[in-house]
Amino acid sequence: MGVAGTCIRTLCLAVVVAASSSFAAPAFGYSRTGCAGWQLGTIASGLEQLENLEPDGQGGFYLSGGTKVYHVDGSGQVRTVLENLAAPGGLQLDGTALYVLTRQDGKLWRLDTTTGQLSPIADFPGHGLLRLPDGDFLTTWVGTEGGPSRGVSRYDTESGVVVANWAPVPRGEGLALSPDHRVVYTDDLFTGQVYRIPLDAPERWTVVTTVPGLLAGPDDVTTTSDGHLYLAAHLAGAIHRIDPESGATCAITTALPSGWTGPSSVRVGPDGEDSALYITSFDGTLRRLRPPPDVDLTPVQGF
Known part of the structure; x- marks a missing residue:
């Protein structure tokens, strides 16, 4: 099945699962801290359906589209880095190495951004x-994807072995590391739940919270150094701020496209001398969400 067909099927299944599980989902509180005063703006538009983004460490970003990987510099100028790919998804940068996951053929690639x-x-x-x-x-x-659940899978770079169901969560979309590097978070498109996975005991995953709404459709999540999570609710067209300790959550914006064209990824990136959230959407737009003065968006430190 192609990408479009897969996504349509995803929306249909999400409606069914969310409706059947909404009464059983645990309730969590509503946060009033850091929820108001965010300012939304556009950085670049007119691109392919955007799936993911990764800061380049120099004020710009790499973006994955339907068949391409783009680079957007700090001034908003766009260039195509790779094309004719089999549905590029997740991106990770390590020095000059950009790692790209292609979803249609299930492969992990390494791009030398210098050569x-x-x-x-x-x-x-x-x-x-x-x-x-x-x-x-x-x-x-x-x-x-069909077949049995793979939960969260792990690729051991030393042995070259892929461990499917390394963390046996029901499903997952985005992935984010906690500030202390001891926990990984992922989100469930169907149920709206966010899962906490201890790196030293991935089988002991727990539910952090359930994103409000019948069909929020969580698609990606990122973390900041103060421990908060920021989640892109694709179907609802919203970005949520989550306290993983209490499970309290709030929507810091609901002004994004919703449904098919909704937000697909969220990351912290530089905004002059400050930081902001950057958001990709299926409408082919990269947006910036600037925080109010009382919100700390320091990104999780690298390793």
């Missing part, structure tokens, strides 16, 4: 992508 050389790394079926402190990679199973 432009693209090399296959592993067969690694999935959607989201996260590079861990030890150099291993994680990816997620959304639930529309």
